[in-house]
Amino acid sequence: QVQLQQWGAGLVRPSETLSLTCAVDGGSFSANYWSWIRQAPGKGLEWIGHVKHWGDSFYNPSFKSRVTISEDRSKKQSSLKLTSVTAADTAVYFCARGNSSSYFFDSWGQGTLVTVSA
Amino acid sequence: SYVVTQPPSVSVAPGQTAKITCGGNNIEGKDVHWYQQKPGQAPVLVVYDVYVRPSGVTERFSGSCSGDTATLNITAVEAGDEADYYCQVWDIRTYHWVFGGGTKLTVL
Numbered sequence: 495q496v497q498l499q500q501w502g503a504g505l506v507r508p509s510e511t512l513s514l515t516c517a518v519d520g521g522s523f524s525a526n527y528w529s530w531i532r533q534a535p536g537k538g539l540e541w542i543g544h545v546k547h548w549g550d551s552f553y554n555p556s557f558k559s560r561v562t563i564s565e566d567r568s569k570k571q572s573s574l575k576l577t578s579v580t581a582a583d584t585a586v587y588f589c590a591r592g593n594s595s596s597y598f599f600d601s602w603g604q605g606t607l608v609t610v611s612a
Numbered sequence: 613s614y615v616v617t618q619p620p621s622v623s624v625a626p627g628q629t630a631k632i633t634c635g636g637n638n639i640e641g642k643d644v645h646w647y648q649q650k651p652g653q654a655p656v657l658v659v660y661d662v663y664v665r666p667s668g669v670t671e672r673f674s675g676s677c678s679g680d681t682a683t684l685n686i687t688a689v690e691a692g693d694e695a696d697y698y699c700q701v702w703d704i705r706t707y708h709w710v711f712g713g714g715t716k717l718t719v720l
Contacts, residue, residue, distance in 0.1 A: 538714040552707045597702030598645035602654035
């Protein structure tokens with residue numbers, strides 16, 4: 495049973511960089527898509543991007559110029575960096591494992607509330 | 613990119629069947645997945661590949677798809693089914709994961 499444990503700063507100042515990390519416990523790291531998804535207060539789920547097991551990353555065009563998702567296979571971790579944040583980036587951020595056969599998310603992290611405020 | 617549309621809300625009495633729709637252009641050609649999200653929790657996969665239930669998900673949840681509409685059916689609805697439900701597809705042209713806007717299920 496795979497478990498995803500995520501962490502990172504819960505308060506980020508405007509114009510600075512949001513950074514979160516997700517560690518994978520159990521299951522294969524190399525055969526899946528490692529995604530980040532966010533949910534603004536009272537809103538729906540928004541896919542941010544993913545890194546695939548050979549390192550290729552794909553991003554939602556809404557974030558493309560500000561986002562970097564990377565992996566560290568030796569640590570079985572995925573990381574999200576979002577630059578130049580504003581109050582509109584305030585949200586709960588989830589990491590999730592994307593199944594590489596049928597393209598659904600079968601495991602999720604617990605979520606991290608990130609508030610952008612001075 | 614591909615867009616999927618859900619009704620914002622669905623209400624149903626206990627014991628009845630809830631039908632939550634997910635609309636998209638020729639969505640029957642795609643694998644549609646459904647998540648349940650309760651307040652303060654991460655989403656949980658309840659149906660994948662249109663109609664397959666993950667291990668541990670009650671048989672009351674089922675899925676179907678035809679034409680431009682996919683449907684999540686919840687039979688014999690219980691108070692504990694009250695949650696937000698999201699459909700999701702994979703856009704193979706852009707390598708993007710696409711979520712519907714979510715449907716809030718209210719059990720009357």
